Amino acid sequence: DTGVSQNPRHKITKRGQNVTFRCDPISEHNRLYWYRQTLGQGPEFLTYFQNEAQLEKSRLLSDRFSAERPKGSFSTLEIQRTEQGDSAMYLCASSLGTGSAAHEQYFGPGTRLTVT
């Protein structure tokens, strides 16, 4: 399968704990995006990378959130000191692209986070 993969698929954690998610994009894609989706809403943009550079971050991305994409391959999203409001589906997407416009993005299956 050559699509976007995410691990883990589900994560249950207690408030205050740190969690880390991984995303493996489609191999030839230079752009990688993180979104968050809550029930009944569309995905909301968090951040994106072009190769290994983190180019944009949403105001939704508080200081407790950090993302990396070492060597421009896979990416990790870490949430420190989780709060119940962090419970959501975290989606990763990848695309080919240059410039400031979005291009066709292909999504992974998501990681569902539940903070108790």
Next chain:
Amino acid sequence: EDQVTQSPEALRLQEGESSSLNCSYTVSGLRGLFWYRQDPGKGPEFLFTLYSAGEEKEKERLKATLTKKESFLHITAPKPEDSATYLCAHSGSQGNLIFGKGTKLSVKP
């Protein structure tokens, strides 16, 4: 502020009953209008990209059209397997997609 509004929020159809979903957007200088399908518990699946008013794209029972202010996703003779949430998005200024809340489509046999 750039916005995407989808209607209706939910739509129930009988198998074979054609209909349309609406996506209206407010953005200065559209740089792409995207349609996705999302099944429960899964990530969105890419369907179409439209760039200019008058453009149309088709895939099986789905046809997407674009005007200067809105896009429509037409579903012809739907089947139960077309049941899903359909999401519309446009290109934001940060290279991201700005999504609407989606239309949840249910097709009954």
